[in-house]
Amino acid sequence: MMKLISLTELLMAISRALDAMHPALHAHQARTCLIACRLGLKLGLPAQELRQLFCAALLHDIGAIGLKTRLDLLEFEEVDAYQHAFMGAALVEKSEFLKDTAPIIAYHHIVWDDGAGKMYQGQAVPELSHLIHLSDRIEVHCHGDNVLARAQTIRQTIASESGRTFKPEYVQAFLALSSHDIFWFELAENNLDALLVDLIPDVQMSVSLDALEGFAEFLSLVVDSRSRFTARHSSGVACAAKFLAEKMKLSVDEIQEIEIAGFLHDIGKLAIPVELLEKAAPLTPDERALMKSHVYKTYQILSKVHGLASITQIAAMHHERGLGDGYPFGMDAHTLSLSQKIMAVADVFTALAEDRPYRAQMVKAQVLNVIEQEAQSQALDPAVCACVAQHHDELRAAVVQAQQRSEAQLDAFWAYSR
Ligand SMILES: [Fe+2]
Ligand SMILES: [Fe+2]
Numbered sequence: 001m002m003k004l005i006s007l008t009e010l011l012m013a014i015s016r017a018l019d020a021m022h023p024a025l026h027a028h029q030a031r032t033c034l035i036a037c038r039l040g041l042k043l044g045l046p047a048q049e050l051r052q053l054f055c056a057a058l059l060h061d062i063g064a065i066g067l068k069t070r071l072d073l074l075e076f077e078e079v080d081a082y083q084h085a086f087m088g089a090a091l092v093e094k095s096e097f098l099k100d101t102a103p104i105i106a107y108h109h110i111v112w113d114d115g116a117g118k119m120y121q122g123q124a125v126p127e128l129s130h131l132i133h134l135s136d137r138i139e140v141h142c143h144g145d146n147v148l149a150r151a152q153t154i155r156q157t158i159a160s161e162s163g164r165t166f167k168p169e170y171v172q173a174f175l176a177l178s179s180h181d182i183f184w185f186e187l188a189e190n191n192l193d194a195l196l197v198d199l200i201p202d203v204q205m206s207v208s209l210d211a212l213e214g215f216a217e218f219l220s221l222v223v224d225s226r227s228r229f230t231a232r233h234s235s236g237v238a239c240a241a242k243f244l245a246e247k248m249k250l251s252v253d254e255i256q257e258i259e260i261a262g263f264l265h266d267i268g269k270l271a272i273p274v275e276l277l278e279k280a281a282p283l284t285p286d287e288r289a290l291m292k293s294h295v296y297k298t299y300q301i302l303s304k305v306h307g308l309a310s311i312t313q314i315a316a317m318h319h320e321r322g323l324g325d326g327y328p329f330g331m332d333a334h335t336l337s338l339s340q341k342i343m344a345v346a347d348v349f350t351a352l353a354e355d356r357p358y359r360a361q362m363v364k365a366q367v368l369n370v371i372e373q374e375a376q377s378q379a380l381d382p383a384v385c386a387c388v389a390q391h392h393d394e395l396r397a398a399v400v401q402a403q404q405r406s407e408a409q410l411d412a413f414w415a416y417s418r
């Protein structure tokens, strides 16, 4: 189906969700992106490089998403700066759209070292890595109130590192730009998304639904890579949802939408702490409330993206139940569409068939037992549940296969984690 989806908005929404993992991070990536793009424009970079810079800066810390120590992000210069950078590169490598940003992200903490930083272990370090490195450090200095009052100190600190840590030409561009108050006021701006979109119109990238499928699969890897317990979940749900939609004779377009929604349904979990995702003990009321918020966050993230409305409606309703006692919207069997009902069943089925921190995966009889109870109580749609029972073995085999494939995709990523 041809339907244009704004990739820029999607990237910004993802970046925002990653930044939301901890208040201390503020909008670290978005703000680093703003600084980097301002510098890039000042330096007169060509449009193609600006696009790369925009994407790489917006997601430069994406590899830190599963690290328990990700708050050390701000101290990364002192701690091991390379692990999350290489993990990030291994992730974006999996996306057709972002592949070309992988080397930029991999080396975003390499110091200039009076030119020696053009290379790292025999590999060429992209110039844009150095530009992001500088932008990243400037951004960290900006944390806190009234940044304009500290502008001179920040300028002096950065200038004193010219050559040793940062490429002198880039420091010069920064000093020129930051001599104007507008540079600092923009950094204090809350609505960064609007600023970013206006900044580089060339960077607006729209994709068709077909192309989005690949990108959604990539995003599911990102979500799943956060914890070994949720690893593979999204790809399993996408597969189960697609399978059930086919068996229930939905249209080709609906099947494609439901699969993409499956990949994206838990994207709100990007904003849930890893510790919570992996907690084996029962959750406290506070933790449960936070956990429940993931589906609202999925809604928040996806609903900001033009062209994604119907996919958002499927993805964000996977915890709604037939009697209206699901969450967060309290929809019921009369208001939920068949696609939404399928998504709920696909999510439950996949979860039952997976190991969780608090229980092992269920065997066929247990799975069917739970599904039947859910159907009887009208929590899940009886017709969709009957479809699961009828095709259980085929469905489970398909889900396992999809999950193995996505796990293999993450091998390079895991290799850097320790
Ligand atoms: Fe970083
Ligand atoms: Fe960073």
Ligand SMILES: [Fe+2]
Residues within 6 Å of the ligand: 265, 266, 294, 295, 318, 319, 347
């Ligand atoms: Fe969920």
